[in-house]
Amino acid sequence: MTTTEQRLDQLRGPVPPVPHNARTIAALTTNPACSRRAVMDSAGVDKRRVAARVGFPPPYGQSPFTITRTRAFEGQVKANGCAELLRMLREVLDLSIPEVAYHDLEEAGGNTSPEVRHALARRIIQAAPQAGGTLFDHPLLRLPVGGRQVFLEPDLIAFRYEGTFYIVEIKSFAVIDGQADGGKVAAAAVQSAVYVIALRRLLEDLGEDPGRVSHDVVLVNPENFSNHAVATKVDVRRQLTVLERQLARMKRIDTLLEPLDEELTFDLVPDRDGSPTRPESELRSALGHIPARYSPDCLAMCELSYFCRDEARGTTHALGRSVSEELGSVEWIDTALALAGGRLAPSPEQHEAAGVLRAALRLRNECFGLPA
Numbered sequence: 264m265t266t267t268e269q270r271l272d273q274l275r276g277p278v279p280p281v282p283h284n285a286r287t288i289a290a291l292t293t294n295p296a297c298s299r300r301a302v303m304d305s306a307g308v309d310k311r312r313v314a315a316r317v318g319f320p321p322p323y324g325q326s327p328f329t330i331t332r333t334r335a336f337e338g339q340v341k342a343n344g345c346a347e348l349l350r351m352l353r354e355v356l357d358l359s360i361p362e363v364a365y366h367d368l369e370e371a372g373g374n375t376s377p378e379v380r381h382a383l384a385r386r387i388i389q390a391a392p393q394a395g396g397t398l399f400d401h402p403l404l405r406l407p408v409g410g411r412q413v414f415l416e417p418d419l420i421a422f423r424y425e426g427t428f429y430i431v432e433i434k435s436f437a438v439i440d441g442q443a444d445g446g447k448v449a450a451a452a453v454q455s456a457v458y459v460i461a462l463r464r465l466l467e468d469l470g471e472d473p474g475r476v477s478h479d480v481v482l483v484n485p486e487n488f489s490n491h492a493v494a495t496k497v498d499v500r501r502q503l504t505v506l507e508r509q510l511a512r513m514k515r516i517d518t519l520l521e522p523l524d525e526e527l528t529f530d531l532v533p534d535r536d537g538s539p540t541r542p543e544s545e546l547r548s549a550l551g552h553i554p555a556r557y558s559p560d561c562l563a564m565c566e567l568s569y570f571c572r573d574e575a576r577g578t579t580h581a582l583g584r585s586v587s588e589e590l591g592s593v594e595w596i597d598t599a600l601a602l603a604g605g606r607l608a609p610s611p612e613q614h615e616a617a618g619v620l621r622a623a624l625r626l627r628n629e630c631f632g633l634p635a
């Protein structure tokens with residue numbers, strides 16, 4: 264019998280899996296109805312390379328410049344035993360912290376396996392004294408997603424002070440005159456909320472009170488085009504509620520795998536130089552085997568978005584979540600137009616949507632001074 268792990272390995276092909284991080288979990292929960300993303304992410308398929316191979320390379324991603332800048336900024340904030348970070352934490356959390364202990368959990372004695380790193384994070388967090396302050400740098404956390412435990416590539420510092428944990432995230436986007444890009448702050452808040460949930464689950468596992476992880480997270484950013492760092496406290500209670508709900512709604516991965524052909528794979532069959540040799544048509548057909556649920560939100564968060572947008576052309580859900588919710592069982596834009604113009608008699612399930620569409624067309628005609 265083929266296990267779930269073996270099926271996921273088969274889907275990915277003989278390459279290391281792309282690890283999850285808070286950004287991928289946040290994206291997954293933004294579109295929980297999309298089986299394609301859920302399956303490919305569970306298998307650790309490199310969606311960026313698959314999208315490029317089928318002719319729709321993703322238009323975004325962190326540039327090498329941004330990655331270098333983020334690393335340099337992170338290094339500066341953590342220099343001298345996190346002295347600058349500590350100063351900011353004192354201010355933003357209004358705490359009197361003379362000094363703190365520091366644990367770097369990025370690797371476990373040279374062992375980089377996620378299981379070993381996670382076990383180390385558990386052990387160190389459990390053993391740390393309740394009193395005083397402790398910084399845990401890069402703890403590898405775990406979260407059940409679709410009925411399967413996934414490791415979260417850590418991008419954070421967990422700070423415990425007198426028993427309460429705070430998630431601290433260092434980001435390279437700037438705060439200018441006290442204002443940061445709203446979209447970037449919102450994305451960072453969702454990602455921090457993912458870590459809050461994962462850390463709460465860890466405390467639960469350890470028999471500790473998960474409520475000890477604060478819903479206030481700390482974002483650290485450069486200020487005013489300089490490298491001077493500034494910390495901001497962000498309340499992520501709303502994001503936590505949404506994420507918890509979406510994680511609970513996600514289907515189990517074995518249920519999603521069940522109807523798929525056991526031979527299905529996204530193996531790019533790289534040549535000796537690592538360039539994919541798998542025919543584009545085969546890869547397109549493999550993608551077509553897993554149902555997707557494209558919506559315009561995908562453009563900001565999924566590497567396959569240009570491919571899925573092209574595939575969804577002509578459907579009502581390509582127009583966005585609110586339109587597709589309003590139109591219910593009207594799947595195609597052509598059908599919607601025919602119902603609105605009275606050229607098509609609605610089926611019983613389309614009755615309500617047809618009324619909305621006719622009213623919308625009447626309104627539009629009134630606005631443009633056209634005959635009703």
Ligand code: SF4
Nearest residue numbers: 297557561565568571
């Ligand atoms: S872009 Fe495609 S695969 Fe990605 S979430 Fe949207 S529909 Fe799913």
